[in-house]
Amino acid sequence: MKANYQERPQIFEFINVQDFLISYYQYRKSKEHQFSYEIWAREAGIKSRSLLRMVVLGKRSLTSELAEILSYSFPFSSDELKYFFLLVEYGKAKNKEQRNFIWKKMLPLIQQRSQKIIDEPDFLSSHWLPKIQLLLSFSDIEKTSENISKILGLQLEQTENFMKILVEMKLAEKVENKNKTSIWTTQIERFKIPEANQKSQLKNFYIQAFQDAERAIAFKPETRKFRSLLVPLNVNEYAEVLTKLEEAFQEILLTYKSDEITGRRLYQMTTSLVPLTEADSL
Numbered sequence: 001m002k003a004n005y006q007e008r009p010q011i012f013e014f015i016n017v018q019d020f021l022i023s024y025y026q027y028r029k030s031k032e033h034q035f036s037y038e039i040w041a042r043e044a045g046i047k048s049r050s051l052l053r054m055v056v057l058g059k060r061s062l063t064s065e066l067a068e069i070l071s072y073s074f075p076f077s078s079d080e081l082k083y084f085f086l087l088v089e090y091g092k093a094k095n096k097e098q099r100n101f102i103w104k105k106m107l108p109l110i111q112q113r114s115q116k117i118i119d120e121p122d123f124l125s126s127h128w129l130p131k132i133q134l135l136l137s138f139s140d141i142e143k144t145s146e147n148i149s150k151i152l153g154l155q156l157e158q159t160e161n162f163m164k165i166l167v168e169m170k171l172a173e174k175v176e177n178k179n180k181t182s183i184w185t186t187q188i189e190r191f192k193i194p195e196a197n198q199k200s201q202l203k204n205f206y207i208q209a210f211q212d213a214e215r216a217i218a219f220k221p222e223t224r225k226f227r228s229l230l231v232p233l234n235v236n237e238y239a240e241v242l243t244k245l246e247e248a249f250q251e252i253l254l255t256y257k258s259d260e261i262t263g264r265r266l267y268q269m270t271t272s273l274v275p276l277t278e279a280d281s282l
Helices: 018-030 037-044 049-056 064-073 079-091 096-111 128-135 145-152 156-166 199-216 233-255
Strands: 173-177 180-185
Touching: 018 037, 018 049, 037 049, 037 064, 049 064, 064 079, 079 096, 096 233, 128 145, 128 156, 128 199, 145 156, 145 180, 156 173
Parallel strands: none
Antiparallel strands: 173 180
16 A cells, blocks of 8 residues: 555554554655654654664564653554554454454544544435545546546446536535646545435445345456355344444455555445344244
8 A cells, every 4th residue: 555645644544553653654754854763763762773663664573662662752642542552462462362352442443533424315326426436535546537437337427427416515526637637536535424314325325235246246256255154143142243243344444445446456345134034933
């Protein structure tokens, strides 16, 4: 992933502390040409510049003691500081049980991070709108109507109509780049749709998502994955599974987040957990 060095790295968007340290160093370097490991070590009160460099490059582990000292060099809020220390412990976890225990503490902090809540009634009037909105967040594609149409397999007129809807919602705008070409842009990198407010629209969105999955059965097996599981659950177990699914989705989003799509394909992951029998059927 190519980092955006114009903005300070947000700790909540990382689940690997080394990745955060590297991004932070590169961000500071882009802002202050004289910035170096020596200056950073001095700011943090670390005696050895080489030790700091080896930690950032992953050649030495970040101990809890060093993390405590290093934390003073970051402009963290209280929640960011808490997450930073959890991230250090997460990286040192020796087994899956320890990782899961720490992850459960990290997740509430992650969920509080800044997201654009899109509760516009028409945002899910078409399943294409969220997909186009996501494409606009990638930094390495040409955001013209023609190129967006090509990527998604849409007619140009369709794309233009969808863009008009996004503009009306103030989610996108048309600007001219340095070559005087009209392109689309957005200030929204992450967005969330509140399910409680858009039940009818979400229903149609999920129907389309499962239709997309149905068509994908014809794709090459190495490009798509289907898995089905039959499991008996009581009310409490059902709630536990929902929590596990939410945690898994959050971890996947953080692990594979990227502001570039070159060399990648946009995948859609849709789950269904539905009852096949009545509770008193046996």
